[in-house]
Amino acid sequence: AEEAPNGVWLVIGPADPLHPEQSSTWLGQLVRMYRGWLSRRDFTWEIAAEEIVNGEVLRVVFEVEGAGVMRALEMEQGLHRRKRLDGSAARVNVDVIPRRESEPTRVPADMRVTDARRSTGEYVERIGARLRFNVPARGIEVTMRGVDRPTLTLLGDDLLSYMGAPAPMRETARTYGVIGGTARDPRTRASNPVIKDVLRGNLEVFLRAWEVHA
Numbered sequence: 001a002e003e004a005p006n007g008v009w010l011v012i013g014p015a016d017p018l019h020p021e022q023s024s025t026w027l028g029q030l031v032r033m034y035r036g037w038l039s040r041r042d043f044t045w046e047i048a049a050e051e052i053v054n055g056e057v058l059r060v061v062f063e064v065e066g067a068g069v070m071r072a073l074e075m076e077q078g079l080h081r082r083k084r085l086d087g088s089a090a091r092v093n094v095d096v097i098p099r100r101e102s103e104p105t106r107v108p109a110d111m112r113v114t115d116a117r118r119s120t121g122e123y124v125e126r127i128g129a130r131l132r133f134n135v136p137a138r139g140i141e142v143t144m145r146g147v148d149r150p151t152l153t154l155l156g157d158d159l160l161s162y163m164g165a166p167a168p169m170r171e172t173a174r175t176y177g178v179i180g181g182t183a184r185d186p187r188t189r190a191s192n193p194v195i196k197d198v199l200r201g202n203l204e205v206f207l208r209a210w211e212v213h214a
Contacts, residue, residue, distance in 0.1 A: 007099035008069050009158060010034060010076070013051065013059030013092060024056040026082050026090035029199055031060050031123060034076075036201020038064060041072055047123045049131065049146030049155055059144070060123050061155060063099065070098065075185070075210035078173030089178060093170065097162050103150060104157045110134040111156045113149050121145060131156045135163045174206070188213040 012030050031047070038045045043066035051059035064073065073096045082090045107113070111133035119127045124146055131144045131152040142159070146152045176183045176195050183198040184191040190209030192198050 006067060006069060007063070007065045007101070008073060009048075009095075009097040009099055009155060010062040010064055010073060011059065011095040011097060011159075012061070013057070023090050023092055024058075026080075027057055027060065027092045029082070030080060030092055030094070033199045033201050033203075034062060037203050038062070038201075040201055040204075042066070043069055043072075046147065047125070048151050049144045050121050050123050051142060051144045052122065057122050059142075061144070061146070063151065063155075070096070071211075072207060074214075075206060076173055078171045080173055081175045081178055083175075083177035094173065095162070097158055099158060100154065103153050107153065108133070108157065108160055110136070111160055113152050113156060115149065116145060133160050135160065137164050138167075185209065 012034070013027055043064050045062055045064040047060060048063040049061040050057060076094045077096045078094065080092050080094055084090055111131070113132075114130050116127055116130045121127045126147060127145050128148040129146055129152045131146065132141065133156050134141050142163075144152070144155075146155070172186050174183060174185050176198070178184075180193075181195070182191045182193045183195050185206050188206070188209035190206050192202070192205055
């Protein structure tokens, strides 16, 4: 059997393009949730990159390493929906993408990585490089800023391969306050009635149910 990767990209976003401001706020809450969850699991992680469009955060990428990391994060793949006070729902997609272990020997023609002036990002602690790539299959261009050129070269190659493939079927991974004021995984029916506890990174109940489900 193929060994599970010890490194993954946890890609939070894109935020809902129809409601970027509200979805950007929800994306930020998910970033804090994953910071808490990853710290509880003793993984090595950092926020490697972010995508900003029209002043709003559209996408944030964690680089996560450790034994069993795919098993602990694969349940997060899918749509995360949060009920807002006005009754509508904020939606953010999450992808969990295996990370290859070495940089590509040749940078794809549709991708460019350059140095950037040192600065602090919205979520990235130290900006050191920029990444730009085109996804012809989807007709989109992605521009991100992140920690350094080697990391963004690896990320860009993995994202380009992932986004260039047929899009996976999107299912809801978790709802927050949509049904009965709880956080709930509709696939396993696991739930936690204290949403604030979940958003602090307490996802153990969902992982236990996912392991049985999988």
